[in-house]
Amino acid sequence: MTTISILAIVVTLLIVVLLAKPVGLYLAAAFDYAPNRLNRIYGPVERIIYKISGIREDNQSWKMYAASLIGSNAVMILIVYLVLRFQGMLPLNPAGIANMEPSLAFNTAISFMANTDLQHYSGESGVSYLSQASVLVFAMFVSPATGLALVMAFIRGLTGKAAGNFFVDLIRGLTRVLLPVAFVSALLFVFMGVPQTFEPAATATTLEGAQQTIARGPIASFLAIKEVGNNGGGFLGVNSAHPFENPSGLSNLLQILLMMLVTSALPFAYGKMAGSIKQGRVLFVSMLMMLIIMTTLSLTAESAGNPALNNLGIQHEQGSMEGKEVRFGEAQSAFYSVITTAAETGAVNTMHDTLTPIGGMVPLANMMLNTVFGGMGVGFVNVLMYAIIAVFLSGLMVGRTPEFLGRKIEGKEMKLIAVTLLVQPFLILVPTAIALATNPETISNPGFHGLTQALYEFTSAAANNGSGFEGLGDATTFWNVSTGIVMFLGRYISMVTLLAVAGSLAAKKPIPESSGTFRTDTAMFGAVFVGIVLIVGALTFFPALVLGPIAEQLTL
């Protein structure tokens, strides 16, 4: 690995760090119900939307908030499902693409609404322009907006405020965050050479005289929301490895920044809302540390190359280049794989299947932990859940009933969190076991790598990431239905339980801080938080990782 490629990564991380606080403060203001400048700017437009859609702006109870979230998402899943099922008969289908079969439509509808974008189809041939540009893009806007609404409501609960109104939050997420950012970045992508057209695929005659069909379409707009909304679903089958979806190092940089934009800013938004930026900063720094560890691990593994090939005397100065795009090189490819799983986006610019075993374990670990920044809103809510667990243990260790932001963590909250903690291991390990036992023929590799393929698929689904390890014959009814269910439960169970935690905490009387209070804005708390995330994560997934990537690496 060259110094310059390491420098490029350091600079990218530096930009992420510099953007986080200002964006965080913007987010805090954007979702603030008190009158402020942003409300004066956006208010008039939004009020028209509220009027048309019959939204009343009053506060909802916690139960109402959760019900609105789940209800509206369910309705939208149904709409996406129906459009996909009947896309063949609907307009804007120049390529004459057929109706999607039921299990795939089930999977795809959930996938896009659950911010996962696990695609068991190839964009070029599986979905019409109407499906791509209307319902899928629609879901790609609404699902991150849902995640944003969730995190804002959750933070409000922790800080003792009312839940707010889901529909108002949803609209604000769209008008104040996603639409403006997506619009500007789409233009930037067009400027960088990404196509934006409704023309059908072009046919070209190659130098040898052969006919080649070149897929194209409204890619730039799709790409923008794919990244900033942590969706990750590619317009084209190979996602951001395709030159039209990621033409250059510059577009690669922009994609990484967009993936990190909101999720890295949320800790600061939280700090602002909690009345102390330090509260957020300590979580930001903790996550950044984990990200740096993961990046280092991945870069080390990828630059060392494949020991089996190295032993054959094959030159590996470029690191392991199998499955990577030459225009990105091994450093930017590995880095992209870390970022896309840290931010639970799922976009890929390299085939994760062909990463070295340890290089492939890093994205897997990111998704299993789901707290290295994590996806749009939900990731940070997960982080705050682990923060509550950290507070619980630390509080006990200093001899006080634990309190977080002045609110006592008691039996009720811990029960809800205990249930939430179970969801991730259950949704990853149980379906993996079932898949390995019942559908081994759909797994293209034998042995450790095959195990990793199945493990990766369900981890990606449960964490709502959406990236694939590929090599899996995943367009079967079994995979469509199982990952569909996992994506749905992985997204919505914790939303409900954690909103209940927020509701329960919000109702508590805050305890004033004293010198006996355990502080949650110190480096020590950050260390406890990281320790708990890593130990709980490691304890849960260590055996599976040993049988997958670790055994593969050891036996190379």
Place this chain on the structure above:
Amino acid sequence: MDKKKTMLSGEIASAALRESFVKLDPRIMMRNPVMFVVEIGFLVTLLLCFVPDAFGGTVPRWFNIVTTVILLLTLLFANFAEALAEGRGKAQADSLKKTKQDISANKVSSSGAIKVVPASELRKGDFVVVEAGELIPGDGEVVEGLASVDESAITGESAPVIKEAGGDFSSVTGGTKVVSDKIKVRISADPGESFLDRMISLVEGAKRQKTPNEIALNTVLVSLTLIFLIVVVTLPFLSDFLGIQMEIPILIALLVCLIPTTIGGLLSAIGIAGMDRVTQFNVLAMSGKAVEASGDINTIILDKTGTITFGNRMASEFVPVKAIREEETAYWAAISSLKDETPEGRSVLELMKKNGFPYDEKLGEGGEFIEFQAETRMSGIDLPDGRQVRKGAVDSVKQWVRSQGGSVPDDLDDGSSAIATAGGTPLAVAVDNRIYGLIHLKDTVKPGMRERFEQMRRMGIKTIMCTGDNPLTAATIAREAGVDDFIAESKPEDKIAVIRREQAEGKLVAMTGDGTNDAPALAQADVGIAMNSGTVAAKEAANMVDLDSDPSKIIEVVAIGKQLLMTRGALTTFSIANDVAKYFAIIPAMFMVAIPQMQTLNIMRLDSPLSAILSALIFNAIIIPLLIPLAMKGVAYKPMSTSRLLGKNLLIYGFGGLVAPFIGIKLIDLAVQVFI
């Protein structure tokens, strides 16, 4: 209380041993989900001892047997810890029960006739007469007479206390003994509901309910157990895909090692031992919840008199008037107090000694002591040579001197008002018609209180002093004692107002009290400690009773509450941190045969797969009895800032918990490999 502390005798231990087998009953075990999982594992391996190939396994029979034995030991160790903690309470209860036996009562019927009945027939509202040498048959209130009562059966304190009708010292406890005089008592509790009965059931742990924090922690432990259950149950499917066969006993060993058995096995013992520590401290907590809550206290309300100060005014300084030396003032002050047995008088002589001022004790011989009287507001001595020495209220002394034709020094009033401003009480000293100066009487803060309040500040606890004194005096004492806040001229209802105000801010408030008028405040406080010497109403309203009637003990109770939570937190952290090493012992061992390269993960270089698994399992079992003393005693607690405390405990139990099993398992493996 040495008697109670040494009760961890062989008798208790052997009773606990028997009890640990009784507790193997699945119906009892089910209450502790973590250990219940171990028991199921034990039953499965037990089956495998007899039918080794029940699940098609190929592990040697001896391995099944050894695993079964270790699992049984794990269960017994956990049960033993709980039984031991309970046993100590039971022993205490037994000695209390002995007190209760066969008391007869002299019941006074409505006609006034006295009839001897067994104490068990007494009902609330009955009247009994108790004479010297008799046991008081039940809880009640003295309605007539005054007696000294030996309460050592309950308090362990052998000095008798005075009980009298009316006022704050009217309550008596069943089972205590009248040592002098005779009292008439109105019984205030039906049989089975008396203080002694409640105390017995409390120390027996019969009515022990899980506390809120224990429930919360238990939820986390159950969740972890379920996670590891998922991990272990899915593992054979994963390995099957790779063509690796998993052995049931090895999976059970992995599961038992991973689930938090250390804290799971010790959790209830920690809770019981916490209550027990409070009891040993001679404080009777009505519930574990109260003990837990005391660790969270933000504010403590303390009475000034008797708690912070000695309550009687003591001489602290001699202030001479013009033309008199301090030694002279002191000299006459001492002479005036020669025969004065009041605390004030004695304190004058003590101050003399402290300052090294000489005085002639013989001067008073044959003199006549003049007692303090409300009319004269002076006391003193008439010396045999005819000189009259007096000390007393400044105005009275001034008048007395003037009446003898003396004059009042013009700096006397300045001096006395200076003392009053400082919160003290001035006493003037005069001989015949001459005033020699002033004694500065001060309410003295008990030694060590300042340091204690300092400690509490470090623990983040605010102290509020309540006193009937005027604001000036109150402020002085508050400053001297180092309390954070005070309420002067306080009435009983002020206390409750302060508690409500603090609680409205979300704080937890503790207070001590003994009078009936304290009862509402005791009930309102989150932790209310009543003095055993106090009234029945106060004891009913409180959630703890201090048998020694030492109000400053509240501070230790707070420390015990904190210690209880800390012990839970520390052992949970330790238990979870242990898992890392256990993984590194068992996971490579599980797969080493099929995947030889797994040896790389065998960082402890354990001898063989089977020895590695057994070593981890043995470590997992013996760590429980090794930690029983810690669970009983509690984690050492010294007041310090929370971040330092956390840092210290993280280092010991977090980092220690990570490292200790690596060493422990390696050592056990060295021993185990000899036998394999």
